[in-house]
Amino acid sequence: MFSALVLDDHDDEVYAHVRRLEASDLPDPGPGAVRLKVLYSGVNYKDALAVTGSGQIIRGGYPIVPGIDLVGRVLESDHDEFGAGEWVIGTGWQLGEVDWGGYSQQAKVDGDKLLPLPEDLSPDQAMTAGTAGLTAMLAVMALEEHDVSPEDGEIVVTGASGGAGSFAIALLDALGYTAVASTGSKGAHAYLRVQGASRIVHRREFEDGPEHPLESGNWAGAVDAVGGQTLAAIIARLQRHGSVAALGNAGGHELPTSVLPFILRGVNLLGIDSNTCPNDRRRAAWHRLAELLHDEHFERARARTISLEAIPEASREVLSGQVQGRVLVDMQA
Structure with missing residues (x-):
């Protein structure tokens, strides 16, 4: 029983x-x-x-x-x-x-x-990460594979106080990226800084969407857990050949954007699906996560x-x- x-x-x-x-x-x-x-x-x-x-x-x-x-x-x-x-x-x-x-x-x-x-991961650490940590690792791997490097500039993470967002902050920091946390939770600021955020911006900076199809290129890359207007705003503000890894829709599933960022700046929208991700890639992600994060992160x-x-x-x-x-x-x- x-x-x-x-x-x-x-x-x-x-x-x-x-x-x-x-x-x-x-x-x-x-x-x-x-x-x-x-x-x-x-x-x-x-x-x-x-x-x-x-x-x-x-x-x-x-x-x-x-x-x-x-x-x-x-x-x-x-x-x-x-x-x-x-x-x-x-x-x-x-x-x-x-x-x-x-x-x-x-x-x-x-x-x-x-x-x-993985040998370097204890059972409780594996489930502290869970789907949230796995999804964050897949997002960071996607940015790496699309040539977003630490030298290119800041990476913004939306929904940063959530599970996937906070793990993305920690992973980006461990890899030498400058991670910027976007959140509406003032009480999460100290936690996000400890996780590795270099600075914090309020979510209202993105939640109304872009004013124009193309805006100033502020971000070398992004990990987005919000979707909707927030994701549209990020796409409009990516640097030339920048990428955003989209892993959530807390702010809505519709995406009010245009083709201009894609055809004039060559930006990339990368979909992250951890649910049916092939096992070879899952295995690689779990091993990367175990290598990059330490006891204090978990x-x-x-x-x-x-x-x-x-x-x-x-x-x-x-x-x-x-x-x-x-x-x-x-x-x-």
Whole structure:
């Protein structure tokens, strides 16, 4: 027997309950299944939407165990790559959305959706980063691959006080970039400076969008977690051949821009999808993240550690913007 946070729906209302389950209750993912003891997960924005029923995240029907991230030790495996006792990471690939996810002391996952835990990364560090850290690393890698170098100028990070944004600040700083944090949270300024932000600008600088299709080229590059008018403003203000890695839509999914920045300045809009990112690239990103960040980065990024029972309340706090940093879920607490 083990405990899991299970979502049920009734009359279009979603209810989250910690329940006792048996291994036989876990849905079979098919050939290559891996059953593991889950040690940690995290509370991402997408998780918070699922647990509170605030967004259309669950697409696999109810009941379901949410949690898009997990790290654990293999108990038994039908997959060629993994054997009993090995440590594995699972993020994305519809975990906690279609397939049962990480908010459980045990999970059964398609082995193709798992990766070995890098040797230089502890299980709690892996889930302090989670999807947020992985997505930030993918964004920074995309900027590197499009020739945005530290010598080119400042890199602005929008939604910087969020999980992906704050990890992007830390990663850019570790690589020698000059990272500028954009946030509307005055209380996050000290945290962002410690993470590596060279300076901070208010989000209002971008949230009304650009006045003109092309404006002064202020930014060598950007990591954008906001979308909408904010992303349009950044595109208009990128330097010649600059790039913006787009990884979120907290400010809206529509993009009111023009082709002029693309054809007159040669700027690049880079889409970052960590959910279905190919495993070879995921593996590279996890290893880069483990190399670049140290114990103090993860300690600063971790807001607090909670139990399964505390996930619903933490989810409400995440959605209301009350959480600064990452919430780690200890499955054995």
